[in-house]
Amino acid sequence: MFSDVSFVALSSFFPLGISQYILGGIFIGLAVVLGFLFTGKLLGHSSVFSSTWSYISSLRYFHQAHYRKARQWRLLFALGTVLGALIFTVFTGDWFVSSFSWWQLLVGGFLVGFGARYSRGCTSGHGICGMSSLSGMSTTAVIIFMIVAVSTAQLIQFLGAL
Amino acid sequence: MFATKKNLSYLPLFIIFCSGLLFGLGLAVSQMAKPEIVQSFLLFEDLGLLFVMGVAVLIVLPFYTLYPKISRRSFFGSPLEKYPSLPFRKTVIGAIIFGLGWGIAAVCPGAALASLGIGNYQIIFALIGMFLGSYCVALLQQ
Numbered sequence: 001m002f003s004d005v006s007f008v009a010l011s012s013f014f015p016l017g018i019s020q021y022i023l024g025g026i027f028i029g030l031a032v033v034l035g036f037l038f039t040g041k042l043l044g045h046s047s048v049f050s051s052t053w054s055y056i057s058s059l060r061y062f063h064q065a066h067y068r069k070a071r072q073w074r075l076l077f078a079l080g081t082v083l084g085a086l087i088f089t090v091f092t093g094d095w096f097v098s099s100f101s102w103w104q105l106l107v108g109g110f111l112v113g114f115g116a117r118y119s120r121g122c123t124s125g126h127g128i129c130g131m132s133s134l135s136g137m138s139t140t141a142v143i144i145f146m147i148v149a150v151s152t153a154q155l156i157q158f159l160g161a162l
Numbered sequence: 163m164f165a166t167k168k169n170l171s172y173l174p175l176f177i178i179f180c181s182g183l184l185f186g187l188g189l190a191v192s193q194m195a196k197p198e199i200v201q202s203f204l205l206f207e208d209l210g211l212l213f214v215m216g217v218a219v220l221i222v223l224p225f226y227t228l229y230p231k232i233s234r235r236s237f238f239g240s241p242l243e244k245y246p247s248l249p250f251r252k253t254v255i256g257a258i259i260f261g262l263g264w265g266i267a268a269v270c271p272g273a274a275l276a277s278l279g280i281g282n283y284q285i286i287f288a289l290i291g292m293f294l295g296s297y298c299v300a301l302l303q304q
Contacts, residue, residue, distance in 0.1 A: 013209045016193070021213035024192020028214065029221025031184035036225060037228040038235045040176040040236035042243045043185065046274035061300035078224025078275050080182015085190035085279025087183070095281035098197045100267060105197075108267020109274065111259050116271060116292075117299040119256020120248050123270040126183075126257075127215055132222035133245040137253050143262045144254060145261035152265025153204035 032128055041073070042133075044125025045081065046116035048074040115145070174238050189276035197277065197285075201268035263295075264265075 013020075035043045051071040051132075054062040062068070089095055098105075116122040119141050121130055130138020186195075192214045193199040203211035230242055248256075264270055269277065269288045277285040 021210040024188045025214040025217025029187030029218040031181045035181035039174045040240045040242040063261040077182040080179045081186035081275040082187025082279040083275035084183035088190040105287040108263045109288030110295040111263025113292030113295025115260025117296045118294045141257040144257035148261025149264035
């Protein structure tokens with residue numbers, strides 16, 4: 001009786017099941033471990049949006065050693081991320097186009113880029129690399145951006161604005 | 163970069179590229195490359211994202227915490243990086259702004275890149291936004 005109730009409660013939070021989430025998490029974890037063991041690098045994604053600017057901008061900020069020296073591998077890491085998803089989708093045929101409006105993506109992307117670079121981390125940087133390093137500051141960042149993102153998304157839905 | 167400047171080794175770059183491939187594969191398999199699925203997490207309709215992040219952290223954590231006790235260098239001999247820690251104020255302000263953007267568009271940097279790979283050409287607007295946002299941080303901190 002009790003287990004029936006808790007099963008229904010659990011599955012209502014996971015309407016699509018959980019196996020794809022666990023499998024995906026395993027691949028992501030292995031990707032970060034592979035990079036760390038062989039090269040010592042922490043593989044967050046957001047830095048590429050700063051380091052790549054150093055190819056075309058002369059702003060001194062972009063030519064700090066930690067961006068300029070990393071710009072090549074960061075771009076390759078980003079390219080790999082695109083291609084990894086592409087190869088998977090070539091096999092599954094599960095092509096996808098989002099229904100978000102272009103300005104929603106542009107504004108959201110702008111804030112994500114600004115916030116990630118201002119706090120030096122994103123979902124993969126603070127969320128996976130930072131938390132796995134038991135960094136208190138990264139864990140703080142994750143808790144804050146989760147709360148803000150959930151509130152923002154729920155508020156937008158409530159207002160029916162988007 | 164990894165070796166001395168003149169003796170650039172391509173093997174570490176290849177490994178990082180493979181890490182990218184695996185990461186992108188993981189984002190596609192876990193459906194996190196679809197903003198709609200991330201949005202359903204933010205609306206508490208499907209909490210799968212917690213599993214993706216949780217499983218990844220559980221796998222990475224022992225390597226990040228234990229490997230540095232065995233060796234100070236990676237297999238290729240480069241030093242092990244540590245996650246940089248910023249002042250509390252910057253971390254909080256940045257995380258709030260990041261959260262606002264994540265709540266509006268349901269995309270984060272890694273997932274946006276993978277989203278391009280699953281054919282979501284619309285995500286190019288989010289990527290342009292991320293480049294512009296990063297540029298503004300540079301202007302601000304110049």
